[in-house]
Each structure stands twice: as C-alpha cells, then as structure tokens.
Amino acid sequence: MSGQGEKGQGQRHKAVIIIGGGFGGIAMACQLKRKLGCTDFCLLERQSGIGGTWRINTYPGIACDIPSPFYSLSFSQKPDWSTFFAPGKEICQYLEKVVDDFELKDKPHLDSEVCSCKWNPKTKLWEVTTRELLPGLGDLSSAERQQILETKGPSSVYLNETIWTCTLLVSAVGGLVEPAPWPANVAGKDKFQGKVIHSARWDSNADFRGKNVVVVGTGCSAAQLVPRLLESDYGASRVTQLMREPPWVVPRVTPPLGDNFYERWSPLLCSYVPTYMRAFRALVALVTELDFQLFGASRSSKRKRDNLEQKLLQHMGETVPSKYHEILTPKYSIGCKRRIYDTTWFPCLHDSRIELTTLAMESVDENSVTLRPGPKTHPTEKNLETRSVPADIIVLANGFAVSRWFHPLEVVGSKGTTLQEEFDERGGPQLYRGTALDGFPNMFFLFGPNSFTGHSSVVLGLENQVHHAIKLMRPVLAGEAETVEVKRPAVIKYNEEVQSDLKRMVWNGGGCSNWYVAPGVAIPCHTRK
Structure with missing residues (x-):
C-alpha cells in the first residue's frame, strides 16, 4: 500500500481520491496522469483486486x-x-495490463471499504472514511459481510479505520x-x-455433477x-429454469469475414497495422451505435422495431422446441428491457435435461423447490397444479440491486x-x-443516472464523462480555483430536458417494467447527450 501523503496516524491526504477499481476508476486514473500530469491520487477498492x-x-x-x-x-x-466477444477473465486481464502500462500499480488500495464521504466547508476538502477489510472479505456481498459481522463481531471483518482527505x-x-x-x-x-449460489458471487468449488439444479432468472x-x-x-443431471x-433474444453477430478469420488474422493485423485497428474499432462502434434508432417514438423507429421483432420471433421459432414458443414470445417492445445476444441458450433448450417454466417459486424445502402459478405465469401454464x-x-x-444509486455509500x-x-x-x-450535482463541490460521478442505456458499450459514455470531469478538475489542480460546482438551475434544466426526451423512448412506453426506470424518473439517456 502506498503511504504517500500521510497526515499522521490513521489519516492520509491525496489531491484526488477515486472510489472504485473497475473500468471507470482505471480510466479516470489513466487520464489524470495522461492529461493533467497528476500522480497524487489513489483508488480505493473494496475487492481484493482490480477489475470491478x-x-x-x-x-x-x-x-x-x-x-x-x-x-x-x-x-x-x-x-x-x-x-470477437471476449470472456470475462480476458477483460479483467486487459484492465490489469492497462494499469501496468500506465504505471499505476501503486495507486489501488485494495480491501478498502468506503464508509462515508463528507464535505468539510472549513477546509474545503472531502473527508473519506474507510475500513480495511480482512483479505478476501471485500469480494463478498454486503449482506454476506453483515452476516459475518453479526455472528463473529467486528474483528472478524475489519482491521482498522482510516480517514482520508482529498481536494477532488x-x-x-x-x-x-x-x-x-x-x-x-x-x-x-x-x-x-443444498447450496444457494448467486451468479454474481460464483462458488467455483460447487460440484454440479449429477445434481438437480434450479436456476432463477x-x-x-x-x-x-x-x-x-x-x-x-x-454435468448437471437436470436444470429447471424459472422465467x-x-x-x-438476438443472434450474436459475427465479425466481418467470420469468427475464424477474426481469431486467426485480426490480432496480427491490429498489432502490425495500427490504422486497421482504429478503423475496425470505428466500424464496430458505428454499427453498434446505430441500434439507438430502435428506441425512439418516431414512426421510423417503431417500424424498425416491428421488423426486427418479426425476425427475432422467426429465429426463436426455428431454434427452440415448439413447446416453448408461446412462453418465449415477449409481450413488450424490443429495447424496453436489455436484449440477450445468444448463441447457446436457445439451442440448449432441446436438451432433455432442461425444463423452462414460468411457474413461480413459492417455497423451498430440504431438497426441493415448490412451484405454483403466479402473477407472471404465462396463460398456457396458469392451470398447472402446484408441484x-x-x-x-x-x-x-x-440480477443486481440497482434501485438505489451509490448505495450503501x-x-x-x-x-x-x-x-x-x-x-x-x-x-x-x-x-x-x-456526472455532477450542486451541493457536492469538487465531486464527480461516473456511471451516474441518465448516463447509459445498457444497449451499447458503457465504455463510450464512461470516457465522455471522464473527459468532462478532467476539464473541470484542471483549474483546481492547477491552483487557479478552490472549488468547482455545477449550479442548481443547470441541473434542473438538464434533467427536465432529459425527462422530456425520455418520455418518448421505448423504456417508458415499451410495455414492460425494467431497471432502467426508477419510480417517477427515467434512468437511461443517449450516451452522447
């Protein structure tokens, strides 16, 4: 751990503190160094490694x-x-290499849980309170850590507490x-x-061979x-999937000239012909972003959605067993929820070991799950008996707990x-x-509300936010300004414009409930807005 900038025992100061060691935190760290020449910063990361x-x-x-x-x-x-679609481990390795390439390995403070961030109006500094976790406990969910805390006490979770101060x-x-x-x-x-495993906290030691598995979602x-x-x-014996x-479900696209060509030749071309790599990325970005035409309320957007829906229903009908055709027919517009890009799920439904059902999970016993018709059960299964x-x-x-932004921070x-x-x-x-809110000076948010739609690369919007924040950080770090803060009328005006725009988008009128929209407020926005 870096000890630079210490201000006495248990207290440290940095010009900039970044909370989070995933894509956003790493992007911000790189640009602080590249664009502003700033090295007096750190990343506070709860997990035991970077990658988010x-x-x-x-x-x-x-x-x-x-x-x-x-x-x-x-x-x-x-x-x-x-x-063309990288596995998660490779993406994590990519982020680790970015940290190495930009010589940032001394910046992350791992196993550091941020408890609170408070603005001190007298010092014009942020006071950030962290607790150092025992190695590995930051990889658990908040609920799992809380359970350990209640049963074994604070010493089984935390080592010490530190108060940091920072300008930004x-x-x-x-x-x-x-x-x-x-x-x-x-x-x-x-x-x-048996075992209960969440997909977001996978148990790599779990043995599925010959087991009966119930998947929720x-x-x-x-x-x-x-x-x-x-x-x-x-080698699961049987899988019951609850929907x-x-x-x-959209068939996953293939790169130009096919997967085999991409996997064999693209690494060579991109390595030795940088212009090719930039042009290929630009082409992929353009095609991906064109999808945004689907989400508006214009006649053209609706026509595009209708045409695509017909193609996807045809794909579903040709790919999955006929017994699932009705329950796999969505009753809402495409784009209202996040789409699935699939190459394996639909075909696997032909396997005799899997059952897909819209019956709801009512209760759990020692070695079984009780299913019954529920509010979301498809009409074709409404008359089925509880079993x-x-x-x-x-x-x-x-999924994830996304209803409260930045919770529990x-x-x-x-x-x-x-x-x-x-x-x-x-x-x-x-x-x-x-990215910013009045009443919170010298603070910037990445992945904030009205930033991303979930239908394109989050990295595009993320880099736009970093670029915006870096421009505003520059005078503070240069000593030309003490604080920087957005004005309340600007926030109100911007939000009114966003809400007006989003009323006409598929997320609000597409006939579904989704995690994009909070009660009384629309969440997503075009990443170029």
Whole structure:
C-alpha cells in the first residue's frame, strides 16, 4: 500500500481520491496522469483486486455481449482479443495490463471499504472514511459481510479505520455491484440443505455433477451460464429454469469475414497495422451505435422495431422446441428491457435435461423447490397444479440491486444532506450530464443516472464523462480555483430536458417494467447527450 501523503496516524491526504477499481476508476486514473500530469491520487477498492464487475463475476460462460474492440478504452486498445466477444477473465486481464502500462500499480488500495464521504466547508476538502477489510472479505456481498459481522463481531471483518482527505473526489462505483437478494416472498431458505449460489458471487468449488439444479432468472447471466451447466465440465443431471418474462433474444453477430478469420488474422493485423485497428474499432462502434434508432417514438423507429421483432420471433421459432414458443414470445417492445445476444441458450433448450417454466417459486424445502402459478405465469401454464421439483443447488441469476444509486455509500455534501436525501427531495436520481450535482463541490460521478442505456458499450459514455470531469478538475489542480460546482438551475434544466426526451423512448412506453426506470424518473439517456 502506498503511504504517500500521510497526515499522521490513521489519516492520509491525496489531491484526488477515486472510489472504485473497475473500468471507470482505471480510466479516470489513466487520464489524470495522461492529461493533467497528476500522480497524487489513489483508488480505493473494496475487492481484493482490480477489475470491478469483470473480476467479481466468474460464473461459467461469462463474456461480454458487446464486441471486444468497442468494449475497451480508446486510448489503450488491445490488438489481440482472443474472440470477437471476449470472456470475462480476458477483460479483467486487459484492465490489469492497462494499469501496468500506465504505471499505476501503486495507486489501488485494495480491501478498502468506503464508509462515508463528507464535505468539510472549513477546509474545503472531502473527508473519506474507510475500513480495511480482512483479505478476501471485500469480494463478498454486503449482506454476506453483515452476516459475518453479526455472528463473529467486528474483528472478524475489519482491521482498522482510516480517514482520508482529498481536494477532488471521484465516484467510479458501478451499478452491477451488489447481487439481488433472495426473493422476499419465497419461504424456506433456511430449510434448504443444498447450496444457494448467486451468479454474481460464483462458488467455483460447487460440484454440479449429477445434481438437480434450479436456476432463477432468464437474463444475460442466466443465458450464458445455463448451457454450461449441461456440458460435461459441469454435468448437471437436470436444470429447471424459472422465467418471469421472456427476453428478446438476438443472434450474436459475427465479425466481418467470420469468427475464424477474426481469431486467426485480426490480432496480427491490429498489432502490425495500427490504422486497421482504429478503423475496425470505428466500424464496430458505428454499427453498434446505430441500434439507438430502435428506441425512439418516431414512426421510423417503431417500424424498425416491428421488423426486427418479426425476425427475432422467426429465429426463436426455428431454434427452440415448439413447446416453448408461446412462453418465449415477449409481450413488450424490443429495447424496453436489455436484449440477450445468444448463441447457446436457445439451442440448449432441446436438451432433455432442461425444463423452462414460468411457474413461480413459492417455497423451498430440504431438497426441493415448490412451484405454483403466479402473477407472471404465462396463460398456457396458469392451470398447472402446484408441484415440487428436486433441488440440490439453487442458482440465483436474478440480477443486481440497482434501485438505489451509490448505495450503501453515504455521501454528505456542503448543505449537510446526503446524496440520497437530495435525490429523494428532487423526485429521483439526477445529475448534470450524469456526472455532477450542486451541493457536492469538487465531486464527480461516473456511471451516474441518465448516463447509459445498457444497449451499447458503457465504455463510450464512461470516457465522455471522464473527459468532462478532467476539464473541470484542471483549474483546481492547477491552483487557479478552490472549488468547482455545477449550479442548481443547470441541473434542473438538464434533467427536465432529459425527462422530456425520455418520455418518448421505448423504456417508458415499451410495455414492460425494467431497471432502467426508477419510480417517477427515467434512468437511461443517449450516451452522447
């Protein structure tokens, strides 16, 4: 751990503190050094390593569903991606190499849980309180750590507490951090004698061979991991997959000239012909971003959605068993929820060992799960009787807790109010360009509300936010200004424009519920807004 800038025992000072060691934190660290020549900063990371989402998610089959050349930092391209859609481990290795290339290995402070960030109006500094975790405990979910804390006491979780001060504070806390909890309406978890595993905290020691597995969810993670459970490496005896609503499933695109050409020749071309690498990335970015035409309310957008939906329904009909055709037909517009880019989930539904159902999980016993018709059950299954299915392992692929931004981080601004209180008072999460808020001087947010749609590369919007923040940090770090803060009228005006625009988008009128939209406020926005 770097001890530069210490101000006495248990207190340290940095010009800039970055919270989070994933894509956002690493991008900000690189640009602080590249653009501003600033080296007096650190990254506070709760996990035991850098990489964020791509380090902590290790479930079978995890991979990016955005083409690799576009899902990478523009100023630090990787020429030799192994596939067009990189596996999670390779993305994590890429981020580690970026840190090495920019000589930032001394910047991350790992196993550091940020408890609170408070603005001190007298010193014009942020005071950041952290607790050092025992190695490895930062990789657990907040609920798992809390359970250890309650049963074994603070010494089983924490080593010491440190108060940092900094001139500028950056939150690079991602939204896909905390696993969604066990469904509150499902009783009997304590009775269950098998393993309960969340896809976001995979247990690599779990033995699936010959086991009866119940998978809760049919989102992106579930679509990647379920086929793997049926392969010889895992060898599950039976998989029962529970679905609330069918996703729109898009056949995964192939690179120009095919996968074999890309995997064999693209690393060589990108390594030795830099112009080719830049041009290829630009082409991939253009094609990916053109998808945004699907999400508007114009006649043209609706026509494009209708045409694409017909093609995808035809693909589904040709790919999955006929018994699943009705329950896999979405009743909402494409784009309202995040799409699944699939090459293996639909085909695996032909395997006799898997059952897909819209029956709801009612309760859990020692070695079984009770299913019954519920509010989301498809009409074709409404008349089915309540039944039990054997279960040795339950896999929760039910997503992440994304309803509260930056939770459980407590951020107190210049008015003495918390970030969450400000959001509540304003009617929902909102930031200026997803990056700043009045009352929180010298603080910048990455991955903030109204920043990303989930339908394209998050890295594009992320780099735009970093670029915006860097320009505003420059005068403060140069000593030309003491503080920088967006004005409240600008925040209000910007949010009104965003909300007006988003009322006409598919996320609000597409006929589904989704995690893009908070009660009374729309979350996503075009990354170029």
